[in-house]
Amino acid sequence: MNQTVIDAHDVSKTYNPEAIPVPAVNHVHLHIEQGEFTALVGPSGSGKTTLLNLIGGLDRPTGGKIFINGVDITQLSDNQLIDFRLHHIGFVFQSFNLIPVLTAKENIEFILLLQGVDKTTREKRVLQLLKEIGLEDKMNVRPSQLSGGQQQRVAVARALASKPQFILADEPTANLDSKAAANLLDIMYKLNQEENMTFIFSTHDKRVIDRARRVVTLVDGRIDSDTAFKPLEH
Amino acid sequence: MWLIKLAWKNIWRNRNRTLISMSAIFFAVIFSVVANSLWKGTFGALIQNLVGYYSGYIQIQQAGYWDEQVLDNSLEWSDSLKAEISGENNIDALSPRLESFALMSSGDITKGCLVVGIDPMRESEVTQLQERLKKGRYLESGDQAILLTEGLAEQLQLSLEDTVYIIGQGFHGATAAGKYPIKGILKYGAPDLNNRLAFLSLPAAQELYGAENRATSVVISLHDQNLLEETVLGLKKRLDSGLVAMTWKDMMPEIVQHMKTDHFTMQIIQYLLYLLIAFGIFGTLTMMMVERQFEMGMLIALGMKKGNMILLMVIESVFTVITGCLAGLAASIPVAFYFKNNPIRFGGEFGKAYERFGFEAVMPGSTEPGIFWSQGLIVLCLGLLLSLYPLYKILRMDPVKAMRR
Numbered sequence: 001m002n003q004t005v006i007d008a009h010d011v012s013k014t015y016n017p018e019a020i021p022v023p024a025v026n027h028v029h030l031h032i033e034q035g036e037f038t039a040l041v042g043p044s045g046s047g048k049t050t051l052l053n054l055i056g057g058l059d060r061p062t063g064g065k066i067f068i069n070g071v072d073i074t075q076l077s078d079n080q081l082i083d084f085r086l087h088h089i090g091f092v093f094q095s096f097n098l099i100p101v102l103t104a105k106e107n108i109e110f111i112l113l114l115q116g117v118d119k120t121t122r123e124k125r126v127l128q129l130l131k132e133i134g135l136e137d138k139m140n141v142r143p144s145q146l147s148g149g150q151q152q153r154v155a156v157a158r159a160l161a162s163k164p165q166f167i168l169a170d171e172p173t174a175n176l177d178s179k180a181a182a183n184l185l186d187i188m189y190k191l192n193q194e195e196n197m198t199f200i201f202s203t204h205d206k207r208v209i210d211r212a213r214r215v216v217t218l219v220d221g222r223i224d225s226d227t228a229f230k231p232l233e234h
Numbered sequence: 235m236w237l238i239k240l241a242w243k244n245i246w247r248n249r250n251r252t253l254i255s256m257s258a259i260f261f262a263v264i265f266s267v268v269a270n271s272l273w274k275g276t277f278g279a280l281i282q283n284l285v286g287y288y289s290g291y292i293q294i295q296q297a298g299y300w301d302e303q304v305l306d307n308s309l310e311w312s313d314s315l316k317a318e319i320s321g322e323n324n325i326d327a328l329s330p331r332l333e334s335f336a337l338m339s340s341g342d343i344t345k346g347c348l349v350v351g352i353d354p355m356r357e358s359e360v361t362q363l364q365e366r367l368k369k370g371r372y373l374e375s376g377d378q379a380i381l382l383t384e385g386l387a388e389q390l391q392l393s394l395e396d397t398v399y400i401i402g403q404g405f406h407g408a409t410a411a412g413k414y415p416i417k418g419i420l421k422y423g424a425p426d427l428n429n430r431l432a433f434l435s436l437p438a439a440q441e442l443y444g445a446e447n448r449a450t451s452v453v454i455s456l457h458d459q460n461l462l463e464e465t466v467l468g469l470k471k472r473l474d475s476g477l478v479a480m481t482w483k484d485m486m487p488e489i490v491q492h493m494k495t496d497h498f499t500m501q502i503i504q505y506l507l508y509l510l511i512a513f514g515i516f517g518t519l520t521m522m523m524v525e526r527q528f529e530m531g532m533l534i535a536l537g538m539k540k541g542n543m544i545l546l547m548v549i550e551s552v553f554t555v556i557t558g559c560l561a562g563l564a565a566s567i568p569v570a571f572y573f574k575n576n577p578i579r580f581g582g583e584f585g586k587a588y589e590r591f592g593f594e595a596v597m598p599g600s601t602e603p604g605i606f607w608s609q610g611l612i613v614l615c616l617g618l619l620l621s622l623y624p625l626y627k628i629l630r631m632d633p634v635k636a637m638r639r
Contacts, residue, residue: 058535079539086537093637097532101243113236114537133500162537 003164004067005198006032006055009040011064013050013221024050025061026221032166035196037189039203039212048123048202049170055200056089056168057081069165086114090159090167094174097155098143105130105139111161129157135185149180153187160191165197173205185211237542241549251522256558258514259617263562264569265507266609268599272578274598277493279577283424283594284489285482286569287361288431290329290453291462292469293485294319297478299450300485305334305405309477311449318472324465326457329356330449332439336402338411338432340390345612347386347430349400351439351449358385360455363420363433370418371392374615377435379417385429387419394419398432405445412442423594508616515620523624530628531636539629547624555617563610570606573599 015022025047032038040048053059053078054066057073066073068088076228085091098107108129112122130136133153135146143151152172159167169188173181189211191197201208209215215223245252285291294315299307308314311330319328332351337344354373358364364372373381380398382390392398396416404410414434422428440446456465462481469479483490530543577598579585585595 053634056535082534082537082539085535091535093532097529099240099529099533101240101247111536112537114542158536177276 002033002035003069004031005034005036005069006030006200007067008051008055009065009067011051011054011061011066013047013054014061014062017062023221025054027064028218028221028223030055030216030223032198032200034165035192036214037192037212038214039200039201039204039209040201040216040218041209042218042224044204046218048218050221051199051218052168052170052202056091057085086111087162088165090162090164092152092155092159092167092169092172094171098151098158100143103140103142104135104146104150107143107154108116108157108161111158112194114160125161129160132191133157133158147180149176149183152176152180152184155185156187156191160197169199169201169203170205171205172201173203173208178207180206181207237546239548241546241553244546245550245553248522248525251518251525252554255515255518255522255554256561258511258518259555259558259613260562260565261612262507262511262514262567262616263559266504266511266613267563267566268419268548268569268573268604269500269504270505270600270605270609271601272573272597273496274602274605275574275577275598277496277594278600279423279594279596279598280484280489280493281428283422285485286455287363287366287422287424288427289482289485290360291456291459291482292454292466293453293480294452294469294473295450295478295480297476297528298373300478300480303333303450305332305403305443305445305448306403308332308445308448308450311447311452315452315477319454319469322465322468322472324456324458324461324468326455327356328452328454329353329360330436331357331453332436332443332445332448333450333452334402334404334410334443338386338390339399339401340392340396343390345386345389345430347432349402349432349434351434351436351442353436357433357453360453365584366420366422368419368421370416372418373433373435375435376437378414378438379434380414381418381420381433382416383428383431384419384421385425386432387416389429392416400432400442402443404443405448405515408444410443412438414438423596425594434533435556436576442567508612511613512616512620513618516623519551519620519623523627527627527631527636530631531633534631535633535637543628544625547628548621551618551621551624555621556616558617559610559614562613563606566609567601567606570599570601573597574601 008028011025011028012023013025015024028051036090042228046167050059054061055087057076061074071083071084073084099110102110105126108126109122114127130139133156135150135153138146138150143154146154173184176184188199192199201212203209214228296307296309316328319325330353334349335346336349338347354375368384373379382392382398387393390398394416397413398416400411404409422431434442440448456462466479466481473479498566510637533543534540577596580595580597
């Protein structure tokens with residue numbers, strides 16, 4: 001049996017609770033194990049991004065508990081949460097979000113600098129990641145000189161750099177063309193298969209949903225369905 | 235180290251914004267320094283004109299002389315008095331004077347003037363009188379000749395070697411009358427002084443007024459003008475009860491009042507200037523925060539501690555503010571020196587208004603080092619203080635809200 005990475009227990013998030021309450025996530029139970037390749041799907045406003053933000057410790061639930069590797073992150077202070085994210089969670093955002101003044105290599109290295117990793121280890125890890133995403137030849141290029149697909153691959157490498165427990169990707173293919181999206185999915189799928197890296201996506205993209213092995217559908221902040229398509233192969 | 239590297243890259247990511255920020259600080263320092271330099275220079279010149287070049291910083295007088303300036307209220311000038319005064323630490327030079335108003339005539343023109351008996355060498359040590367000589371030669375001790383100020387000579391239509399007649403009241407009501415050849419013409423910047431002074435050697439004046447060994451005042455210059463009050467206190471302790479020590483501020487309260495009023499106006503102008511500077515700097519900081527809010531939210535989301543983010547902003551701000559300040563200081567130094575050597579001269583009504591007060595209508599720059607570092611420091615502090623705004627925003631930053639497009 002795989003190790004439990006995420007255990008969201010009766011999680012709710014209500015915006016504006018004092019005036020006109022707007023429930024974005026409503027009593028959700030979600031259990032994610034190591035090595036999953038899971039898509040959170042649902043219409044706009046269904047609570048996908050909010051749930052992702054809650055799991056990622058970017059936002060705090062108004063009810064319920066979220067355990068990451070057994071740690072109740074709802075009990076952590078803001079500073080502890082920042083530190084927790086740095087060491088345990090990788091993020092890939094919809095609009096790439098690389099640091100514009102840094103090169104591809106420096107963007108990946110940035111997380112390792114925040115972690116205080118020594119230079120030799122950093123160099124080794126960054127080169128390995130650049131190789132994995134196929135952008136060794138673009139290492140000294142700034143984001144503005146990379147295509148959207150290449151930028152998103154750098155963002156994935158940056159998310160992987162810290163060796164997180166899982167990666168949260170918020171609509172990672174939304175701004176990519178078909179070829180770039182397929183290429184990105186290939187990389188993530190390979191990392192999932194070869195390194196047992198856990199991926200959780202929020203997505204509308206059928207290409208992503210088709211590659212996912214588990215699809216959790218949200219409607220009005222509640223889990224409407226939770227379907228596993230294939231058993232994990234390890 | 236990586237934070238410094240990142241800060242450096244951030245500073246130059248938007249050159250225009252950085253240059254606007256630096257320019258705001260650069261011009262702020264220049265305006266601030268030049269305004270302060272002109273103000274201090276103007277009052278420095280005013281004090282120098284009225285105090286340094288005539289009244290001296292301190293005068294020793296017989297008690298009662300200031301209220302009733304007649305020869306009967308003069309003091310006895312002696313070596314022992316000279317020794318008493320010289321014993322005070324901060325005394326640079328001293329000179330006895332015998333002053334009295336008299337009528338001066340030439341042909342059918344008569345003017346009222348202030349005849350001042352001086353020890354020529356000592357007087358020049360205190361008030362640099364000899365440097366004011368425009369024509370002719372300076373007095374020597376025991377000369378039976380006179381120096382006239384330029385304005386007075388013009389009014390009397392006199393020039394060098396001409397003879398001038400003086401009539402007035404001497405010591406104990408005696409009649410004072412004499413005639414003297416003009417040995418030199420002096421020029422003062424302050425019109426009030428330039429139109430009414432005449433100088434005789436002290437023995438000649440004492441003879442004219444029948445006031446042997448008498449002086450109406452002892453004029454004193456100081457090593458350090460900032461120790462004016464302390465020096466007066468020291469002198470008061472040393473002097474006989476019949477003598478008083480007066481500072482130029484006691485003697486010219488209207489000048490002190492004028493300086494206070496002008497200082498107040500200058501302070502308002504400077505506060506307005508600082509306000510403009512603050513808006514300039516704050517505008518660029520707000521622009522920067524709006525531009526980088528998303529990125530900051532993303533960095534916090536990725537795991538960058540707010541402390542590191544704040545440090546990053548501090549490095550960027552300090553570099554920008556210090557560079558702007560240093561450049562502004564470097565540029566303001568030649569400007570201040572230019573105005574020192576080429577004072578602004580007022581003409582028209584404004585100039586006349588200045589002259590009516592007895593001031594020379596000029597506005598020179600001052601190059602006192604204190605002006606540069608104090609104004610530089612004020613703008614630097616202002617810039618750094620305003621840099622707290624991004625720090626406040628970062629401390630309150632919620633990554634989810636910051637990343638909301």
